[in-house]
Amino acid sequence: MSSTLLAVTEPESRQDRKRRTRQALLDAALDLLADRAMTGLSLREVTRAAGVVPTAFYRHFASMDDLGVALVEQCMRTLRAVLRRARRSGAAMITDSVAVLAEQVRAAPAHFRFLVRERPGGIPAVRAAIATELRLLAAELATDLGRLPVMAEWETDDLRMAADLMVSAMLATVMALVEAEEFDEPEVVDVAARQLRLIALGIERWRPETP
Amino acid sequence: MSSTLLAVTEPESRQDRKRRTRQALLDAALDLLADRAMTGLSLREVTRAAGVVPTAFYRHFASMDDLGVALVEQCMRTLRAVLRRARRSGAAMITDSVAVLAEQVRAAPAHFRFLVRERPGGIPAVRAAIATELRLLAAELATDLGRLPVMAEWETDDLRMAADLMVSAMLATVMALVEAEEFDEPEVVDVAARQLRLIALGIERWRPETP
DNA sequence: CCTTTCGGTGAACACGTGTACACCGAAATG
DNA sequence: CATTTCGGTGTACACGTGTTCACCGAAAGG
Known part of the structure; x- marks a missing residue:
């Protein structure tokens, strides 16, 4: 395990990162909807599956x-x-x-x-x-x-x-x-x-x- | 407002009463489903609408x-x-x-x-x-x-x-x-x-x- | 370089939920 | 009449929920 602390990933533009987590939320939701309907889907569940804290949800969707x-x-x-x-x-x-x-x-x-x-x-x-x-x-x-x-x-x-x-x-x-x-x-x-x-x-x- | 305390309704057989509340639960659920899907329907809501205590639900449905x-x-x-x-x-x-x-x-x-x-x-x-x-x-x-x-x-x-x-x-x-x-x-x-x-x-x- | 913007954090809140449990009272049964 | 059956009650608990707020740190912008 090398320990080069150099940034190994591109810094990633801010709006790129936003787009990415937004898509992560959408993907997570779609995944969970495999066996549920939207009505039975909770905000917290989605954010959990997307690897994000609940309140972050509101940065992307109302x-x-x-x-x-x-x-x-x-x-x-x-x-x-x-x-x-x-x-x-x-x-x-x-x-x-x-x-x-x-x-x-x-x-x-x-x-x-x-x-x-x-x-x-x-x-x-x-x-x-x-x-x-x-x-x-x-x-x-x-x-x-x-x-x-x-x-x-x-x-x-x-x-x-x-x-x-x-x-x-x-x-x-x-x-x-x-x-x-x-x-x-x-x-x-x-x-x-x-x-x-x-x-x-x-x-x-x-x-x-x-x- | 007369106050005759005589039983004005028939005593009603026990299984008749059971059938009645069971139907009340079904009717209440159907009513609430006017604008919701079943997934978004809670047991307590149904019993509330049916005029019955939550735990009574289990006498009729698992x-x-x-x-x-x-x-x-x-x-x-x-x-x-x-x-x-x-x-x-x-x-x-x-x-x-x-x-x-x-x-x-x-x-x-x-x-x-x-x-x-x-x-x-x-x-x-x-x-x-x-x-x-x-x-x-x-x-x-x-x-x-x-x-x-x-x-x-x-x-x-x-x-x-x-x-x-x-x-x-x-x-x-x-x-x-x-x-x-x-x-x-x-x-x-x-x-x-x-x-x-x-x-x-x-x-x-x-x-x-x-x- | 200093300031602003903003996506993400973490703690806290009030609330509705499903279900377990002991209990009641009247119909049913003998 | 005595007993059992059983539909309905009330309390209690642990839990997941949506949303609030102040806060952080780095990218963006001057």
């Missing part, structure tokens, strides 16, 4: 709700990546899209679990944040759908309806994936693909009748 | 988790009523089915809110209970679908897939209904009906190819 909203932002980035990646690898291939989704869920399960768990969850601010983000995502998907040849003539209203349905199905799949043991993940993926195919079939035959 | 599972049972009865009522009033009419759902949600919002909120929620026992109940419901719906002329020749596997999709859509609708202000409930109902119609269209054209 409250746990605040941290929750920040988590929504972070996790939503991961979810949006699914759409983006699916778009690149040929939006038409349903099987591929579902595969991308499954892959992303496997890569960052905590992010997806957080979203599906807190979506109807007990914290109004978080719930609202997720809701608006999902609305945005659905709108994005709707315009994507509108660019497909089959749906070029669709009313924006119907596009939105179809997009909402697909988002619902996707979230249900996410929940199943997050809950599933890994050995029956293929089954979940298969079912999701067939469901999407069923919807696609419906889309082909849709006509905007007014019943 | 823990809050236990009470949660009991709530699942109760709320699921309400949800199953939707399927039953929809079956009676002509299963073919999509519009009617959605109307029945909306009506039931309006009649007992707390029951539905509890189910959608705790489904991915933080309490394993409750989550598991809801999951199995929903599996049962989906299975039931699958056999229902199998009786329809259009789907008579379907594989049970595909029936299950379609039923799962419909349950997912239904639960998404329930969440929207529970969250929605009453004045845009018609919009939600309309979208749900169109989504179901889209699925129905897909079903008509489905053939069990193996891709």
Whole structure:
């Protein structure tokens, strides 16, 4: 054990250090949320897991709700990546899209679990944040759908309806994936693909009748 | 204010009284869950709202988790009523089915809110209970679908897939209904009906190819 | 170099919590 | 009528919580 007392690590800018502990708090929270909901998460627990004293929390967030909203932002980035990646690898291939989704869920399960768990969850601010983000995502998907040849003539209203349905199905799949043991993940993926195919079939035959 | 000290209420059998306070606990919990998740609900709060001393709780439930599972049972009865009522009033009419759902949600919002909120929620026992109940419901719906002329020749596997999709859509609708202000409930109902119609269209054209 | 800024500290507080325990009184049982 | 059963009571305890406050030390800024 050498005892050179020279600074072995870079001095680290002050705002860099702040960013780091802020991220540590977010990570710690996400970790603890593996088996709990945000409601059952205490400030002290988070700071303890982040290796920081309780009062330091307030240097970064006004409250746990605040941290929750920040988590929504972070996790939503991961979810949006699914759409983006699916778009690149040929939006038409349903099987591929579902595969991308499954892959992303496997890569960052905590992010997806957080979203599906807190979506109807007990914290109004978080719930609202997720809701608006999902609305945005659905709108994005709707315009994507509108660019497909089959749906070029669709009313924006119907596009939105179809997009909402697909988002619902996707979230249900996410929940199943997050809950599933890994050995029956293929089954979940298969079912999701067939469901999407069923919807696609419906889309082909849709006509905007007014019943 | 007369002061006849005669027993004005029936003596009430002992197990009747027990049932009554047990139900009072369940009702109190459901009330408090209007704006909270189960994780954020304390035993003392529930007993306070039920007009009973904390320790009395244990005469009825081993823990809050236990009470949660009991709530699942109760709320699921309400949800199953939707399927039953929809079956009676002509299963073919999509519009009617959605109307029945909306009506039931309006009649007992707390029951539905509890189910959608705790489904991915933080309490394993409750989550598991809801999951199995929903599996049962989906299975039931699958056999229902199998009786329809259009789907008579379907594989049970595909029936299950379609039923799962419909349950997912239904639960998404329930969440929207529970969250929605009453004045845009018609919009939600309309979208749900169109989504179901889209699925129905897909079903008509489905053939069990193996891709 | 001196001063200010500010992320992190540690002690302290009032409070709500889950649960154990001994106890009560009336319904149930003989 | 005597006894047992049992739903509900009241007290008590140890514990984790959110938030307060004054304080520290080093980076940032003049």
